[in-house]
Amino acid sequence: MEKALNTLVEVRPSGVHDELLESPAVARFAEQFAADVSVIDDGLRDDFSLATGTHQFDVVQMVWIADMAPRVRSALDALFGASDWPEPPRRFPVSSVWASVEGFMTSVARLRGLDPTLTELVRLRGARQHDCRLCSSRRSQEAIEQGAGDAEFDAVDHYATSDLPDATKAALALVDAMIWTPTAIPDDVVADVRRHLSDAQAVEVVLDVARNAANKIAVALRADTPEVDEGVQLFTTDMDGTLTVVA
Numbered sequence: 001m002e003k004a005l006n007t008l009v010e011v012r013p014s015g016v017h018d019e020l021l022e023s024p025a026v027a028r029f030a031e032q033f034a035a036d037v038s039v040i041d042d043g044l045r046d047d048f049s050l051a052t053g054t055h056q057f058d059v060v061q062m063v064w065i066a067d068m069a070p071r072v073r074s075a076l077d078a079l080f081g082a083s084d085w086p087e088p089p090r091r092f093p094v095s096s097v098w099a100s101v102e103g104f105m106t107s108v109a110r111l112r113g114l115d116p117t118l119t120e121l122v123r124l125r126g127a128r129q130h131d132c133r134l135c136s137s138r139r140s141q142e143a144i145e146q147g148a149g150d151a152e153f154d155a156v157d158h159y160a161t162s163d164l165p166d167a168t169k170a171a172l173a174l175v176d177a178m179i180w181t182p183t184a185i186p187d188d189v190v191a192d193v194r195r196h197l198s199d200a201q202a203v204e205v206v207l208d209v210a211r212n213a214a215n216k217i218a219v220a221l222r223a224d225t226p227e228v229d230e231g232v233q234l235f236t237t238d239m240d241g242t243l244t245v246v247a
Helices: 002-008 024-039 042-080 097-109 116-130 141-145 150-161 166-180 187-196 199-212 215-220
Strands: 011-013 092-094 138-140 233-237 243-245
Touching: 002 042, 002 097, 011 042, 011 097, 024 042, 024 215, 042 097, 042 166, 042 187, 042 199, 042 215, 092 097, 097 199, 116 138, 116 141, 116 150, 116 166, 116 199, 116 215, 138 141, 141 233, 150 166, 166 187, 166 199, 187 199
Parallel strands: 011 092, 138 233
Antiparallel strands: 233 243
C-alpha cells in the first residue's frame, strides 16, 4: 500500500514539463479542483484544455495527485500524530500516469478492514460531496447483499442526525473533514474515529477517501455522465481490487 502511494507521488507524464504544470491556467484549475471541484465552470475547463492540449488527461491526473497526497498525510497526522514525511522526490517520467493511479486504487480496494456497507457509504458520501453524477448513480452489490438498502444509502446526506451506527457516523465525519477542511480536521472528529474504529479501519477510511476522490478527475472534465438513465447501476469489487459493473 505504501509502495503504491509512493509511486504516485514520484511520477510525471513523459513530455510534460514544469512550465506547463505551473502555468496560470493549470494553477487556476488546480486551485478550484482542490477547493470544490463541483463548481469548475466551462471557462476554467476551456482555459485548462487550451493550455494543456493533448496532455489534458495527464495533467489533470497530476492535479489530482497533488491534491490527494497532502490530504492523506494531514488526516493520518491528525489521527496518529505528526510524522516526518519525506521531502517531495524528484519525479521520474512515465508513459502512463494512469497506470500508477490504477495501481493505487486497486491496492486500496483490496483492503478489507471495513465491512462492505461502511465502505460503500464512505464512497457514496464522497460522491455526493464532489457531485459526481456517475458515482452517485452506482451502488455496491456487496453492500446490498449484506442488507444495506435505500434507507442507509439516503442517510449519508444527513448522517449526523440519522440512525446509522456510531462507527459509520465517525467515518463519514472524517470523509467530510478530509474533503472540506483537510488541514484542520476537528478534534471531535478525530476523537470519534479513534473511539469507534480500529487503527486499521481508520487508515482504510483515509485511503478510501483518497481512492474515491479520483472521481474528481471525471467531474473536473465534465466526464461523469451516468451510464443509466434511471435507477442505479450495481457494481462489485473483486478480491484483486477490480471494480466490475454487473447491472
